[in-house]
Amino acid sequence: MATRHLLVINGEAFHSGPAVGTRLELDEAEVFFCSIEDIRFDVQTGLTRVCEATSERDLAEFGLIHVAAYRRPTATLLSSITAYLEHRQRPAVHAAAISAPTKLYQLMVLAQNDLPVPTTVHMSRMLLSNSFAEVADRLGMPFVLKAVNASGGRMNFLIETEVDFLRYVEDPALAEVAFLAQEFIPNNGTFRALVFGKDVPIVMHRCNTDGTHLTNTERGGHATLFDVGTFDSEVLVMAVRAVELMGCGIAGVNLVQHRQTSRWYLLEVNSSPAIGTGAFAEEKTAAYSSYLRSKLADACTRR
Numbered sequence: 001m002a003t004r005h006l007l008v009i010n011g012e013a014f015h016s017g018p019a020v021g022t023r024l025e026l027d028e029a030e031v032f033f034c035s036i037e038d039i040r041f042d043v044q045t046g047l048t049r050v051c052e053a054t055s056e057r058d059l060a061e062f063g064l065i066h067v068a069a070y071r072r073p074t075a076t077l078l079s080s081i082t083a084y085l086e087h088r089q090r091p092a093v094h095a096a097a098i099s100a101p102t103k104l105y106q107l108m109v110l111a112q113n114d115l116p117v118p119t120t121v122h123m124s125r126m127l128l129s130n131s132f133a134e135v136a137d138r139l140g141m142p143f144v145l146k147a148v149n150a151s152g153g154r155m156n157f158l159i160e161t162e163v164d165f166l167r168y169v170e171d172p173a174l175a176e177v178a179f180l181a182q183e184f185i186p187n188n189g190t191f192r193a194l195v196f197g198k199d200v201p202i203v204m205h206r207c208n209t210d211g212t213h214l215t216n217t218e219r220g221g222h223a224t225l226f227d228v229g230t231f232d233s234e235v236l237v238m239a240v241r242a243v244e245l246m247g248c249g250i251a252g253v254n255l256v257q258h259r260q261t262s263r264w265y266l267l268e269v270n271s272s273p274a275i276g277t278g279a280f281a282e283e284k285t286a287a288y289s290s291y292l293r294s295k296l297a298d299a300c301t302r303r
Contacts, residue, residue, distance in 0.1 A: 004029045004063050007052070010036055011068035032062070036074045037124035039081065043107045044119040050084045053127055060088035067092070073178045076148055079105040080122075087112045101246075102148045104180060106269055109245050115238060116265050118183040122148070128179060129169045132162045139183045145169075148178040151270070158184065186259040191226070193239040193253045194273060194284060196291035200236045202284055203228050223279035235264050242269050250291070 008014060011033050032052075040053040050059045059065060065085060067078065079101050085092045107117050121135055128135075136143065145168055147155035155177060159165045168174060189207030193200050203226040228236070239253040252273030257264050275284045 005061070006031045007059065007062040007065050008033050009039070009065065009067045010071060010074060011066070014068065029063075032057075036071070036077060037126055039077065039124075040127065041077075041080060041084075041104060041108070041120075041122040043104070043111050043117065043121075045111050045116045046114045048084055048087070048108055048111050050081060053123065059085060060090050062090065065090065065092040072176070073148075076102055076178055077104070077122075080108045083108045083112070101271075103146070103268060104148050106246065107180075110242055110266055110269075113241075113245055115242060115245075116263065118144075118185055118265055118267070120180050120182045122178070122180050125169060125175070125177075125179070128181070129166070132165050135165075135181045136162075139181060142184050144182045144184050145179050146182060148180055150177075185256050185265050187256045188259055189256075190267065191255045191257075192223075192273075193236065193255060194275075194287065195239055195243045195248075195251050195253055196287065197249060197295075198240055199291070200228060200231075200239060201287035201290070202280070203231050203236075204279060225280050225283065232264070238264065238266065242266055246271065250288075 006029050008031060012035075014031075014033070034052045034054070038053050039059075040051050042049045042051075051057060052059070059081065065081070067074065082092055083105055104120070104122055107120050111117050119139055121138060123131060142158050142160040145157045145159050145165065150156065155174075157164070157168055159168075159181075169179065189205050192202075192204045192206060194202035194204075205224045205226050207222055207224075235255060239255065242253055243251045246269045248269065248271045250271075250273070252270040254267040254270070255264055256267055275281070275288050278284075
């Protein structure tokens with residue numbers, strides 16, 4: 001039986017309003033309140049959980065979730081909350097319309113569809129600053145601290161000590177940054193699979209020679225064109241599936257292979273990958289042109 005409990009996110013006006021008329025009266029339903037900063041996200045392959053951090057009550061235990069106000073960083077997190085509630089078949093009111101897709105949203109959807117992703121935790125800066133021991137125990141050391149919505153390797157830090165961790169989490173200059181703490185996958189470089197529809201015509205291997213964990217070519221990474229014909233076909237299928245789940249026709253999928261276990265992980269699906277610029281622009285443009293010719297031919301045939 002569905003619970004009659006209601007959770008109102010960012011509903012302080014109802015919860016603490018001085019006037020009696022602002023108090024919510026819902027007959028026998030019990031109303032709970034929390035701030036967006038009190039929401040915690042835990043993501044690992046095949047298992048996701050979103051809970052109210054103070055009580056550790058799962059959002060899926062509520063009969064209904066209502067987002068009452070949109071102060072920052074609400075829009076950044078709503079797509080992830082909505083994806084979780086839809087997966088758990090729980091309704092939300094006033095949530096999806098202003099959602100912004102983020103790395104957290106992608107990881108949530110991929111994990112819920114049993115695609116392999118690094119274990120990831122998201123908490124507000126307030127909660128995160130006191131959680132180093134818990135996060136380190138959950139993710140292992142070192143782990144990665146990255147911004148929810150940054151790209152190109154920006155705001156992406158390898159955390160090896162608590163001093164490193166607090167340097168970024170407590171930096172006033174980064175006060176507006178929402179961070180993900182993520183398991184670090186030891187690797188010999190990352191792979192970028194360029195997906196056009198259901199085809200993967202381009203795979204690039206990217207590594208860095210300066211000893212950092214970042215392999216983005218914008219951050220000094222070196223790219224090598226990989227022979228798609230010899231690449232693991234199951235990994236290519238996984239990349240195509242990831243793009244389908246994100247609703248993209250064209251995307252760049254970042255993958256990494258664990259150096260010890262050889263297991264593959266999905267890191268990100270980029271819906272606007274560099275095609276006409278960056279490494280191997282000529283080869284990428286040729287593959288893109290071929291894809292567009294095919295799409296145009298299909299469109300003309302259906303007329």
